[in-house]
Amino acid sequence: DAGVIQSPRHEVTEMGQEVTLRCKPISGHDYLFWYRQTMMRGLELLIYFNNNVPIDDSGMPEDRFSAKMPNASFSTLKIQPSEPRDSAVYFCASSSTHRVPWSSGNTIYFGEGSWLTVV
Amino acid sequence: GNSVTQMEGPVTLSEEAFLTINCTYTATGYPSLFWYVQYPGEGLQLLLKATKADDKGSNKGFEATYRKETTSFHLEKGSVQVSDSAVYFCALSAPDSSYKLIFGSGTRLLVRP
Numbered sequence: 482d483a484g485v486i487q488s489p490r491h492e493v494t495e496m497g498q499e500v501t502l503r504c505k506p507i508s509g510h511d512y513l514f515w516y517r518q519t520m521m522r523g524l525e526l527l528i529y530f531n532n533n534v535p536i537d538d539s540g541m542p543e544d545r546f547s548a549k550m551p552n553a554s555f556s557t558l559k560i561q562p563s564e565p566r567d568s569a570v571y572f573c574a575s576s577s578t579h580r581v582p583w584s585s586g587n588t589i590y591f592g593e594g595s596w597l598t599v600v
Numbered sequence: 601g602n603s604v605t606q607m608e609g610p611v612t613l614s615e616e617a618f619l620t621i622n623c624t625y626t627a628t629g630y631p632s633l634f635w636y637v638q639y640p641g642e643g644l645q646l647l648l649k650a651t652k653a654d655d656k657g658s659n660k661g662f663e664a665t666y667r668k669e670t671t672s673f674h675l676e677k678g679s680v681q682v683s684d685s686a687v688y689f690c691a692l693s694a695p696d697s698s699y700k701l702i703f704g705s706g707t708r709l710l711v712r713p
Binding site: 529588 | 643646703
């Protein structure tokens with residue numbers, strides 16, 4: 482089975498440019514998460530969706546960041562304009578709900594990450 | 601709020617040594633607990649999980665027991681290999697934090713031949 486697919490795997494861009502990261506969740510999963518990983522701050526949850534609807538975007542750093550999920554099989558994270566401090570690994574992850582979600586400890590599956598460098 | 605605390609790394613061991621990486625948590629209610637592993641240049645992979653007190657998660661020779669009385673979920677392996685070198689993340693998921701996985705800061709393990 483295909484896992485969570487992210488693109489691009491690596492991107493180097495100049496400050497001020499727009500960056501778009503893409504994610505295809507595992508088929509049938511109804512939750513999608515965007516995480517950012519840096520040395521300084523570790524893993525941070527930026528935003529998550531349920532059934533394509535953004536549920537919690539409190540982790541989005543600022544207005545330069547936006548995320549969309551137009552359908553169940555695709556999501557984007559956009560940074561406009563990008564800044565050097567946005568350099569990080571951005572992970573997309575997906576999960577599915579169960580009838581009684583908390584009793585089973587839903588597993589979240591991560592993509593391989595998009596490694597962004599803003600110079 | 602809910603949180604996870606891991607021992608700081610890096611942890612450096614010789615091959616075949618015993619491994620313990622400590623993890624304690626703070627949560628209301630009854631969280632599910634996880635260990636994720638990140639190999640160099642890769643994303644996170646679920647290593648093991650436990651969903652209720654006294655459960656033991658195990659996978660690839662790694663084990664962790666959900667200890668509610670000590671709010672801990674320490675990761676252990678009896679004999680590490682060079683291929684176990686990676687960063688290990690303890691995490692929790694709790695009802696009052698919806699579907700947010702709350703991660704610890706990660707512990708880097710380096711196993712020398």
